[in-house]
Each structure stands twice: as structure tokens, then as C-alpha cells.
Amino acid sequence: MSNSFTQFAAVAKESGASEADILTSLGIDWTLLIMQLIAFLILVWILGKFVYPVFLRIIDERQEKLDEAGRAAEQAQEKAEEAEEKIADSLQQARKEAADIVATAKAEASQMVEKAEAQAKARSERIVAEAQEDIQKDVLAARKALEKDTISLVKKAAGLAISGVADEKLDTALIKKSVEGAK
Amino acid sequence: MILTTFAAASSEPHISLAAEEIFKLGPVSITNSIILGVIGIAVTVGILFYVASMLKRGKSNFITGIVQWAFEGFYGQAEEIIGDKVVARRIFPLAITMFFVILITYWLSVLPGVGTITVDGIPVFRALPADLNFTFALAIITVVATQVYAVQKHGIFGNIGRYLKNPIKDPIGAFEGILEFIGEFSRLVALSFRLFGNAFAGEVLLLLIAILAGYVAGLVLPFFMAFELFIGFIQAYVFFVLTLIFTSLALATHGDHSSEHSPAHPTQALKHE
Numbered sequence: 001m002s003n004s005f006t007q008f009a010a011v012a013k014e015s016g017a018s019e020a021d022i023l024t025s026l027g028i029d030w031t032l033l034i035m036q037l038i039a040f041l042i043l044v045w046i047l048g049k050f051v052y053p054v055f056l057r058i059i060d061e062r063q064e065k066l067d068e069a070g071r072a073a074e075q076a077q078e079k080a081e082e083a084e085e086k087i088a089d090s091l092q093q094a095r096k097e098a099a100d101i102v103a104t105a106k107a108e109a110s111q112m113v114e115k116a117e118a119q120a121k122a123r124s125e126r127i128v129a130e131a132q133e134d135i136q137k138d139v140l141a142a143r144k145a146l147e148k149d150t151i152s153l154v155k156k157a158a159g160l161a162i163s164g165v166a167d168e169k170l171d172t173a174l175i176k177k178s179v180e181g182a183k
Numbered sequence: 184m185i186l187t188t189f190a191a192a193s194s195e196p197h198i199s200l201a202a203e204e205i206f207k208l209g210p211v212s213i214t215n216s217i218i219l220g221v222i223g224i225a226v227t228v229g230i231l232f233y234v235a236s237m238l239k240r241g242k243s244n245f246i247t248g249i250v251q252w253a254f255e256g257f258y259g260q261a262e263e264i265i266g267d268k269v270v271a272r273r274i275f276p277l278a279i280t281m282f283f284v285i286l287i288t289y290w291l292s293v294l295p296g297v298g299t300i301t302v303d304g305i306p307v308f309r310a311l312p313a314d315l316n317f318t319f320a321l322a323i324i325t326v327v328a329t330q331v332y333a334v335q336k337h338g339i340f341g342n343i344g345r346y347l348k349n350p351i352k353d354p355i356g357a358f359e360g361i362l363e364f365i366g367e368f369s370r371l372v373a374l375s376f377r378l379f380g381n382a383f384a385g386e387v388l389l390l391l392i393a394i395l396a397g398y399v400a401g402l403v404l405p406f407f408m409a410f411e412l413f414i415g416f417i418q419a420y421v422f423f424v425l426t427l428i429f430t431s432l433a434l435a436t437h438g439d440h441s442s443e444h445s446p447a448h449p450t451q452a453l454k455h456e
Contacts, residue, residue: 027315037320049402054235055254079244
């Protein structure tokens with residue numbers, strides 16, 4: 001082990017002699033270096049020609065899809081905002097219309113109630129008037145009948161009185177009977 | 184060559200700052216880091232192609248989900264840091280490739296056999312980020328790429344103007360320009376040595392823990408391996424973020440100059456470091 005380290009140190013010591021020795025001790029071989037340089041550039045060219053375009057195409061496609069999705073999302077956002085505005089307008093309009101309808105209905109209902117009340121009142125008044133008229137008619141008819149009966153009784157009584165058959169007791173009985181009959 | 188495996192506890196550790204040659208392929212020496220690096224890059228390419236083919240067919244599973252999630256997350260970060268979507272898309276393949284390659288090759292260093300399977304006493308496998316050639320190459324690519332994007336944005340003279348300013352008209356700006364110029368080289372060194380140092384230290388740490396723990400190494404090592412996996416992710420992420428930040432700073436116009444040295448993202452990124 002110590003031999004190897006002394007070898008390592010010896011190489012370093014020798015390398016102090018000249019610049020060429022330094023490069024040699026570090027392992028720099030210009031032929032190998034240029035060969036590796038060219039080989040690496042060829043490798044980069046091969047990979048850049050046949051491999052990386054596949055990766056880059058996928059990245060580009062994905063980026064394009066992301067951009068499209070972003071644009072679609074923006075459009076959807078705009079449409080959603082427009083739809084929200086429309087919904088808000090529609091709601092406002094609907095509320096206004098509903099309020100108008102309710103107000104109109106209330107007014108119409110109130111009018112209908114008033115009209116119904118007026119009609120009911122008129123009808124009841126008419127019924128009362130008709131009833132009163134009927135009563136009046138009945139009263140008149142009763143009076144007329146009573147008057148007729150009275151006249152008839154008076155006529156009968158007068159006939160009896162004239163025929164001499166009647167006396168005071170009979171007159172009174174006849175009158176009472178007539179009155180009761182009139183009732 | 185004799186391929187031998189040995190238990191680290193019973194042998195002396197072999198520690199070498201430089202990647203070591205295993206064999207020669209013509210004039211090019213193939214080092215142990217290149218062997219594991221090739222495996223790591225093959226794994227990375229395999230995973231990425233597999234995920235891409237699955238995604239093309241519209242199929243997905245756990246692996247595709249993880250890779251896609253990481254890719255998308257880092258792409259979002261790149262756009263955020265750079266600020267310009269067009270430039271971010273152009274620099275991103277470089278930065279994300281660095282991330283995946285560093286991550287996978289770093290993680291391979293915790294595999295059993297790395298550092299312990301040897302040929303003539305030399306480990307056959309060594310993590311690619313533990314080879315300064317690789318980290319230095321990545322740093323050079325990053326710095327050059329930032330300069331290329333800066334020239335595209337400001338023009339050649341505009342870009343030179345970021346470093347060379349009239350010391351009579353703007354003495355502080357001229358001094359700042361010199362510091363900026365030195366900063367480009369310091370970035371080169373910092374990027375390469377940070378990654379190299381962490382990966383190399385990680386390998387040495389695992390080796391030493393294996394020796395020091397002796398027969399209980401099997402119980403102790405998993406914790407350090409998990410720690411190394413975490414460090415590997417952090418290093419890959421730091422390299423990725425710093426590449427983007429350096430590009431972002433290089434693209435910053437003169438009006439942004441005051442905010443160049445204290446941007447929100449660099450501070451956040453360097454906190455992870």
C-alpha cells in the first residue's frame with residue numbers, strides 16, 4: 001500500500017520538472033483527448049439527430065395541449081361569467097315580473113272582493129225589497145179580503161135586519177160571527 | 184496478459200492519477216477509462232434509443248417515464264437559465280448529453296470489479312470521469328460552444344469587446360474584461376478538475392474503504408457506494424447547469440453586465456456544488 005502512495009507522490013514530484021511532465025502525470029494525452037472530444041461531439045450529433053427530437057416533439061405537443069387547455073379554460077371562464085350575468089339578469093327580470101304579477105293579482109282580488117261585496121249587498125237589498133214588497137202585497141191582499149168579507153157580512157147582516165127576522169141578540173151574534181169569520 | 188481478480192482487502196491498492204493503457208489499437212493506446220467509458224456510452228445510447236423508440240410507438244414504462252421526466256425537467260431548467268427559448272433548444276442537446284454520459288459513466292464506477300479486476304496489476308476498468316482527458320475534453324467543448332454562441336449573438340468584434348475595453352474611457356470595465364478573459368480559462372480548469380477530482384477521489388475512497396473495512400467491507404461499502412451514486416448525480420447536474428450558465432453569461436448583453444456576476448440561477452446551481 002505504501003508503495004502505491006510513494007509512487008503517487010513520486011509522480012507528483014517528478015511532475016514539478018516541466019509543464020509537459022505535469023500534463024503527463026495528470027494523464028493528459030493529447031491524442032486521446034482529441035479523440036474523446038471528437039467522439040463526444042459525434043455522440044451529441046447522433047443523439048441530437050435521432051433521439052432528442054422525439055423527446056422535444058412530445059414536450060412541444062404537451063405544451064401545445066396545455067396552451068389549448070388554457071385557452072379553453074379561459075373561454076369557459078368567460079362563458080361562465082356571461083352565463084352568470086345572464087342568469088342574474090333573468091333572475092332580476094323574473095323577480096320584477098313576479099312582483100308586478102303579485103301586485104296586479106292583489107289589485108284584481110281586491111277589486112273582485114269589492115265587486116262581490118257590492119253585488120251581495122245589492123242582491124240582499126233587492127231580496128229585502130222584494131220581501132217587503134211581497135209583505136205589502138200580502139197585507140194589501142189581506143186588507144182587501146177583510147174588506148170584502150166585512151162588506152159581505154154587512155150585506156148579510158143588512159139582509160137579515162131588513163127581513164125582520166133578526167133581533168138584538170141575533171144581530172150581536174151575527175156580528176160576532178162575522179168578525180170571527182173575518183179573522 | 185494475465186487477467187486476475189483479487190480481493191482488495193488482501194492486496195495493496197493500485198492508485199494512479201492517470202488512466203493507464205491496457206492495450207494499443209494501432210497508434211492509439213486504449214486506456215482502462217476508455218474501456219469502461221465505451222461501455223458507459225453504449226449503455227447511455229442504448230437507454231436513450233430504447234426510450235425514444237418506445238415513445239415513438241406511444242408506449243411507456245418505468246424507464247421511459249424516468250428518462251422523460253428527467254429530460255423534461257432539465258429542458259425546463261435550460262429554458263429558465265438561458266432565457267431565450269431558441270438558444271436553449273440549440274444548446275440543450277449538448278448539455279443533456281453531458282449530463283447523461285457523466286451520470287452513467289460515473290455510476291458505473293461503483294460496480295464491483297471496477298478497480299479490482301486487473302491485468303498485470305493495472306485495473307481493467309476505470310470510470311471515464313476519472314480520466315482528465317475526458318473531463319478536459321468536455322470542458323473544452325463547453326467553453327468553445329459558449330464562445331460560438333457568443334459570437335453568433337454579439338458578432339466577432341462584439342465578443343472580443345467583452346474582454347477588451349478602452350482603459351481610458353472605462354478603466355473598471357477594462358480590468359473587468361481582463362478578469363473575464365482569465366475567467367474563461369479558469370472555467371476550463373474548474374470544470375474539468377472538479378469532475379475529475381470528484382470521480383477520482385470517489386474511486387480511491389471506495390478502494391480504501393474496502394481495504395480498511397476488511398471482512399466487513401460488504402456491510403460498509405454499500406453506504407459509500409450509495410454516496411458515490413449521489414455525488415455522481417450532483418456532478419452531472421453541476422456540469423449540466425454550469426454549461427447553461429456559461430452560455431447564458433456569454434449571451435448577456437452589455438446592459439446585463441452588472442447582473443452577470445450575481446445571477447440568481449448560478450448562485451442556486453453552485454449551492455449544489
